[in-house]
Amino acid sequence: MEPDLQERFDGAMERISDDPYGHGSTAINKETDRREATVAGVVIRYYVSRSVLTVTVVRGVYI
Template structure:
C-alpha cells in the first residue's frame, strides 16, 4: 500500500470505523453480527469486532 493510500486508510479507520464499527456502511458477514465487511478509503476490509474489549481486528485487506 503506497504511503498516501495508507495515510487515508489509517485516517478513515481512526475517524470512521473505530468509533462505530457496526455503522459506516459496514455489513455483517453471514449470521454473525461481529464479523463485518466495509470499505474504508477505497480499501475493502473484513474484520471482527470484540465487544467485550472494544477491539476491531482487521483480518483481510484488499486494495487495487
C-alpha cells in the first residue's frame, strides 16, 4: 500500500474501531458481528468481538 493510502486507511480504521457497527458498514449474511465496509477506497471484511473490543480485518481489496 502506498504511504498516502496507508495513512488514509489507518485513519479510517481508527474511526471504525470507535464504532465498528457504524460508518456505513453492513452485516454479512445477517451476522451482526461479521461486517463489510469501504474505508479510504479499500473494501474490507471484518469480524467484531464484543467481549474484548477487537476488530479483525480478514480481507482487504484495493486497486
